[in-house]
Amino acid sequence: MKPIPDHAVNRLRIWRKSISTRPFLARGGAVPRCEACQLRHAWCACEWRPELKAEAGFCLLMYDSEPMKPSNTGRLIADVLPDTTWAFLWQRTQPHPELLALLADPAWQPYVVFPACEKEPARLTERVTLANGKKPLFILLDGTWPEARKMFNMSPYLDGFPVLSVRPDALSTYGMRVANCDEHLCTAEVAACVLEVAGELKAGQALQHWFNLFSSRYMAGRVSRAPGEDETPLLQALEAIKGEGIQQATPALPGSDAA
Numbered sequence: 001m002k003p004i005p006d007h008a009v010n011r012l013r014i015w016r017k018s019i020s021t022r023p024f025l026a027r028g029g030a031v032p033r034c035e036a037c038q039l040r041h042a043w044c045a046c047e048w049r050p051e052l053k054a055e056a057g058f059c060l061l062m063y064d065s066e067p068m069k070p071s072n073t074g075r076l077i078a079d080v081l082p083d084t085t086w087a088f089l090w091q092r093t094q095p096h097p098e099l100l101a102l103l104a105d106p107a108w109q110p111y112v113v114f115p116a117c118e119k120e121p122a123r124l125t126e127r128v129t130l131a132n133g134k135k136p137l138f139i140l141l142d143g144t145w146p147e148a149r150k151m152f153n154m155s156p157y158l159d160g161f162p163v164l165s166v167r168p169d170a171l172s173t174y175g176m177r178v179a180n181c182d183e184h185l186c187t188a189e190v191a192a193c194v195l196e197v198a199g200e201l202k203a204g205q206a207l208q209h210w211f212n213l214f215s216s217r218y219m220a221g222r223v224s225r226a227p228g229e230d231e232t233p234l235l236q237a238l239e240a241i242k243g244e245g246i247q248q249a250t251p252a253l254p255g256s257d258a259a
């Protein structure tokens with residue numbers, strides 16, 4: 001069995017499973033899977049998992065059973081950036097003290113990543129503008145679209161932060177997308193776009209490649225067939241990223257003018 005990467009989402013999944021009183025029956029939940037990549041054993045992609053370092057941080061607020069869903073893609077962010085990804089179960093009125101501490105940490109400059117802010121349009125931005133010495137912390141609401149909207153509207157502790165809306169079609173990571181989830185970007189794809197907006201192109205591309213491989217193999221596993229597309233370019237891109245070894249943090253993030 002492949003070792004399970006020790007990162008925030010996997011720790012949350014293991015804990016969430018431990019407190020479940022019933023077996024988890026979501027779609028795909030009954031299929032035997034590699035615990036590390038959540039793909040069917042025959043499709044295990046662990047050997048291609050890229051792992052990088054970045055200046056940007058991610059804070060995933062995950063809706064209820066989301067960490068246990070094999071299809072969850074928030075986990076892929078933690079796979080690629082294990083050192084700067086945090087994950088918490090969403091709580092409306094009793095947010096985890098470590099979440100509040102993270103949001104209050106002066107090292108970070110939080111952004112809530114969400115496409116709109118109807119109540120307070122002034123909070124909306126498409127740019128990452130960092131105060132001196134701060135690193136961006138991107139808060140992602142990980143769930144279905146209605147769940148994400150609920151989390152956005154019902155989390156008073158997020159109300160003070162700017163809302164980052166990404167326009168993915170203008171970004172190179174978007175051009176690398178596989179075509180099977182058209183309407184809304186998956187959480188990992190949003191994160192790849194956000195990394196590009198923050199100037200961390202290499203990490204963004206690694207995440208998009210990793211998502212593409214996961215997505216292609218997840219779908220293939222679901223219908224028990226070989227992936228329709230040729231994976232070779234994708235595997236080569238991931239091999240190249242791994243071949244460079246663990247990356248150093250990328251150079252300075254863009255300042256207020258360059259973002």
Ligand SMILES: [Zn+2]
Binds near residue numbers: 002035036038045
């Ligand atoms: Zn695996």
